[in-house]
Amino acid sequence: MRYDDAFANAKYIINGDQFPQRWAEAAARFRDACGDRARTGLRYGEAPAEWFDLFLPEGEPQGVVIFIHGGYWRAFGPRDYSHLAAGSLARGWACALPAYTLAPGARIAAITAQMRRALPRIAAEVPGPIVLTGHSAGGHLSARLGNVDAALPAELAARLQRIVPISPLSVLTPLIETAMNADLHLNAAEARAESLALLPRRPGFSAHVWVGGAERPAFLDQARRLGNAWACPVTIEPGRHHFDVIEGLEASETPLMQALLG
Known part of the structure; x- marks a missing residue:
């Protein structure tokens, strides 16, 4: 379809197909090392995937x-990325990774609603400020909670300190013309309603x-469009591609962690 190649990542990254296994193995080692500082499978709702x-x-x-x-709302889960909590923990912050129902089991609007339900439940576990981040489709979902229609309780919104979307999908209309839309079921109305840069x-x-x-030009464009819409900084990290750009979350003093926690 028209935009399939524009949003393809693995085929343009050397050994791109090996990254998911590497992530899963690093995540498992991290959880084991955390011992009783890992609280797994906490619920935020009744659906099978509503846990963190x-x-x-x-x-x-x-x-x-x-x-x-991330995973284009169709793949992966929190336990593929547990190790990305390491940088936050080293800075003295807790880190929560919520699951959500993957497409085609849920449409993007329903996944957005799940993240709205997860946020107050996570906030109840840890006092103090909240910083949101996410990668790719997760970058979309983290930033989606920063749109005015996200309908957060006032006391929760007051705790929201910063949002740092990583390689976010901010305008969803091109995805209608991709093969993945067989799972996403996006139509024009939902694509506009879930497009960060249009809200x-x-x-x-x-x-x-x-x-x-x-990264692929489409992701650079998506990042710039959100930065323009939100009037916020956009950092283009030299040499990083779509799969290794998240590695800055694994250590405490990387440029990405500085953007996240100062």
Whole structure:
């Protein structure tokens, strides 16, 4: 279909097909190393996929970072990315990774609603400020909670300190003309309604869009469009592609972690 190649990632990354296995293995090692500081399978709703894992730092957490996974809303889960909590924990922050129902089991609007339900449940576990991030489709979902129509309770919105979407999908209309839409079932109305860059940003939090310099042109364009719409910085990290751009979350003092937690 017209935009299939524009949004293809693995075929343009050396050994791109090996990354999911590497992520899963690193995530399992991280969970094992966390011991009782890993609280897994906490529920935020009744559906099978409405759960999250929470990782706690040594001592009282300064707040909570919420990372939402990608996979074009169709693939992967939180336990493929547990290791990305390492940088937050090293900075004294808790890190939560919520699951959601994958397409075609849910449409994007329904997944957005799941993340709205997950947020107050996660916030109840850890006091203090909330920082949202996510990668690719997860970048969309994390930033989607920053749109004015996300309907967050006032006390929860007041705790939202920053959103740092990584390689986000911010305008969804091109995805209608991809083969993956057989699972997503996007139509023009839903694509517009779920497009971050076409919706107003709620006040009260800072934002910083992050994207790899070696990503597909479509992802660079999507990142810039969100940065323009939200009037926020866009960092294009040199040499990073769509699969390794998230590695900055694994250590405490990387440029990405500086954008996330200062």
